[in-house]
Amino acid sequence: MTATEQNPAALHAPVISWFDAHARDLPWRRPEAGAWGVMVSEFMLQQTPVSRVLPVYEQWLARWPRPADLAAEAPGEAVRAWGRLGYPRRALRLHAAARAMAERHDGEVPRDHAQLLALPGVGEYTAAAVASFAYGQRHAVLDTNVRRVLARAVTGVQYPPNATTAAERRLARALLPDDEATAARWAAASMELGALVCTAKNETCVACPLAASCAWRLAGKPAHDGPARRGQTYAGTDRQVRGRLLALLREATDPVPQHHLDTAWHEPVQRARALDGLVADGLVEPLEGGRYRLPLG
C-alpha cells in the first residue's frame, strides 16, 4: 500500500482546491442544467471533445428541455439534431432513454444508480456520473481522465490499462471520500484535472496540485512499457461509409432514393453492407421503392 492510499485526504484536498480555482464554466455544471442536462451532456461527451459538444448541447436543451419532450419526437429527429458529433447510435440511445424515463420514471431522470444503469446507453461510467454530478451521490466515477490521474499520481505509471480493470475499480472506491458531498466534488475535480492538466500527451506537471506527491513523476516519469493501444483506423472503413450515408440522410427532409445514397461511396459491396448495418441499428428506415429516411418510429 502506498502513502497516498493510506491517506487519501492528501489527494482530495489539493485537487478540490485546484478545482475551486480552475474549473471550467460548462453549461451542464450550472444549477439550471438539472439532471436531464447532465445526462444529455454525458451522452454527448462519450468519446467526443467538449468544444464540439457545446453548441449541440445548447440547441438540444432548448428544443427538448425535459425527457418527455424528446420522448414525444421521432427517433430520427434525435439523429438529425445529433449532427456531426459522431457515434450516432448514442442519439438513438438517448432518445430511447428518454422514452424509458417517460414510461418508467414519470418523466424524471432516476436518482438510483441501478435504475440509471438500466437505461439504454447508460453504462457504468455514465450511471455514476449522473448520480454524482446531478444528485451529489457518492460513487466512483471512473472515466478515462480519472483513470489516467490515478495511474500516474497513485500507481506510478504513465497510462492506465486499455480496459478498466478490477484493480482500478478497487483503487477508485478505496480513494473515495467518506462524505457524500466531498465525494461528488472529488469526482468532478479529479476528472477536470485529467482533462486540463494531467493530459494524455504533454501533461503540465508545473500546474498540477499533485506534482509533489505524484508517484509517476517521483519515479522519473518512466515511459509506458505495455502494449500500445490499438490505433483506430478510419479511412476506408465501414464506419466512414456509414458516416457518409447518414450525412446525406440528415440533410434530406424527404425520403432519399437509392441512387442518391449511391453517391456516398464508390464501392457497391461495402456501400450496401454499411447501409444494411445502419438499418439493422435502427438509424435508417427503408421504405417502398428503394427509398430511405431517418426513423419515424
Added chain:
DNA sequence: TATTCGTGGCC
C-alpha cells in the same frame, strides 16, 4: 475480452 461504432483537431 476484443471489436465495433464517427468525427475532427492537434502536434
Added chain:
DNA sequence: TGGCCAAGAAT
C-alpha cells in the same frame, strides 16, 4: 503528414 486522442457502451 498522419497517428493519436476525445466525460464509453454494447456485444
